[in-house]
Amino acid sequence: NAGVTQTPKFRILKIGQSMTLQCTQDMNHNYMYWYRQDPGMGLKLIYYSVGAGITDKGEVPNGYNVSRSTTEDFPLRLELAAPSQTSVYFCASSYSRTGMNAQYFGPGTRLTVT
Amino acid sequence: DAKTTQPNSMESNEEEPVHLPCNHSTISGTDYIHWYRQLPSQGPEYVIHGLTSNVNNRMASLAIAEDRKSSTLILHRATLRDAAVYYCILRTIQGAQKLVFGQGTRLTINP
Numbered sequence: 001n002a003g004v005t006q007t008p009k010f011r012i013l014k015i016g017q018s019m020t021l022q023c024t025q026d027m028n029h030n031y032m033y034w035y036r037q038d039p040g041m042g043l044k045l046i047y048y049s050v051g052a053g054i055t056d057k058g059e060v061p062n063g064y065n066v067s068r069s070t071t072e073d074f075p076l077r078l079e080l081a082a083p084s085q086t087s088v089y090f091c092a093s094s095y096s097r098t099g100m101n102a103q104y105f106g107p108g109t110r111l112t113v114t
Numbered sequence: 115d116a117k118t119t120q121p122n123s124m125e126s127n128e129e130e131p132v133h134l135p136c137n138h139s140t141i142s143g144t145d146y147i148h149w150y151r152q153l154p155s156q157g158p159e160y161v162i163h164g165l166t167s168n169v170n171n172r173m174a175s176l177a178i179a180e181d182r183k184s185s186t187l188i189l190h191r192a193t194l195r196d197a198a199v200y201y202c203i204l205r206t207i208q209g210a211q212k213l214v215f216g217q218g219t220r221l222t223i224n225p
Contacts, residue, residue: 033211043158045212058212090157092213099146099205103213105157 004106023091032074136202
């Protein structure tokens with residue numbers, strides 16, 4: 001199993017550009033998540049999905065969009081990039097939301113907006 | 115999720131066991147104890163979790179006190195790759211979408 005994979009690893013965007021961060025998991029997990037982590041800070045949840053076709057906002061959704069057309073893939077779209085979106089983005093997945101199950105993280109995408 | 119308390123930092127030597135403590139005195143009966151770690155410039159990594167009984171996996175062991183008010187993550191033979199920030203968190207059986215990491219314990223491994 002590859003687990004959770006993310007592409008790209010690094011990206012530099014100019015202000016106003018758009019991009020899609022890709023996330024794929026091969027564990028047949030229902031739940032998938034997008035977090036961002038600013039330097040020295042904790043994780044902030046951007047969006048999550050409880051299954052194909054179902055997504056919901058986390059605590060910091062503004063400026064982002066998601067879709068979940070398959071169980072495996074959960075791309076995150078940045079529209080009109082802003083310097084405040086400079087961060088490291090982590091995708092994660094879990095079998096369920098309960099404490100019985102762990103969340104498994106991808107390696108992250110380091111994004112700089114200048 | 116209920117609160118956990120961990121030491122800010124710990125240091126150990128390579129190839130020695132490491133015991134990372136976590137206090138969670140307000141734990142409820144349905145809270146699972148989870149441990150994650152984050153290596154420098156990497157994503158969080160799940161380590162282990164348990165409810166009442168001690169747990170072992172290929173990465174570590176989790177020892178849970180009988181009253182469940184504390185737990186200890188045990189790395190049996192630390193390697194340099196184990197240098198990371200270790201987070202102890204409680205997750206309810208109902209769960210929540212977001213993982214909330216506290217300050218964690220920064221583990222330094224000396225060669």
